[in-house]
Amino acid sequence: MHPPFDPARGWRLHPQVAVRPEPFGALLYHFGTRKLSFVKSRTMLAVVDALGEYADARSACRAAGVADDQQGPYLRALGTLAASNMLVPR
């Protein structure tokens, strides 16, 4: 149903998604799908926060301090969020 997550393009939070920072990362709630997701680290939250300001997901990872060779898990997590419509293409 969803195309595979493309880290070379730009992404942003769905406008109906609210973010609540937590010590472990953040809670994300989508008011449209009424689904809750967990962002499980502060670094991942920084990646999500940076998404909207960068032209592609890899640049957002770099901006959050995640080096290119360590981005795998973060991009997979972004893919999970995109699959549940928490993230949408810019």
Place this chain on the structure above:
Amino acid sequence: MTNTVQVPSLIEQFERGLDAPICLTWELTYACNLACVHCLSSSGKRDPRELSTRQCMGIIDELERMQVFYVNIGGGEPGLRPDFWELVDYATAHHVGVKFSTNGVRITPEVAARLAVSDYVDVQISLDGATAEVNDAVRGPGSFAMAIGALENLSAAGFKDAKISVVMTRHNVDQLDEFTTLAARYGATLRITRLRPSGRGADVWEELHPTADQQVALYDWLVAHGERVLTGDSFFHLSALGAPGALAGLNMCGAGRVVCLIDPVGDVYACPFAIHDRFLAGNVLSDGGFDDVWKNAPLFRELRQPQSAGACASCGHFDSCRGGCMAAKFFTGLPLAGPDPECVQGYGAAALSRHRDRPRPSGDHSRKGPVPLKLTTKPPLRPCNESPV
């Protein structure tokens, strides 16, 4: 639903509590047009001390500040409050989403049309049987037809993805596929939750809770269909039946840690299944507001400390089920540090067979005497009892 970056243990963090609940249940009134035999809140009559419209709005303002994303509104029957729709509108305007549970009594075609245009309101229609026979035995005569009527109205109005909310009992657990078919017919999603021995449920739990064989069948069904059914993550006591993670969702007790209950008079309890003085944390009116109760109530602070596994400490499945449901233990008279009454390893059944004292309920709003719905099934003694004309 979750992603998997750098997780030592999310559950451990949640067990230590969050600064605000992930979501909470808010029973708006104890008034109800039905008298379900298993009602968690022993509802029936309105409590004269129930919160005013303005007081409810004050709570919503606080929930907005705390970034509580949504509330599960129930009762009683919340639709019986004259200000119900006003409060729903106020909450959604203040970024607090609403999921409300109803028996369908107020879901007219007009209401359904209103609901269909809101992105922030979710509707759960309670139904405890896929047939009128099974449902009405628990929820009362005519309640199946009323719920189906509500689902028809929602569907006709174009409301997307209503929830059909089913409490699993010995008599409906074999109807899971029929419930799935029913949900598909109305474009709805099936939501099933565990029967708790709370409220009036304490009196019927022994005869209504699923048998051990049914628990296994339910677990297998959940593992096979878990992606398409909602559970409120309420079946974590079953997770010891299989591999860790086989059962979808957060398999832990969130009481006082990530969830809680606000009752119609503003009392805050650890969870919706624990309306009892033992689990009363405070009151939003007399104890400095909800935020203060959530953060500082001694009961909640205690629940956020590491809990003793008690008799379960030597069981190899403790990491899966974590001792099960606190409220289920409490209301069946079992020690909180020990097995769940429905422990899938059989320790619950053994504990239930020993002497135990069930706690007395600390609140009852049931209507006394015959329920009007039943009265009408009896022929009047004299014609003038039926009609004064």
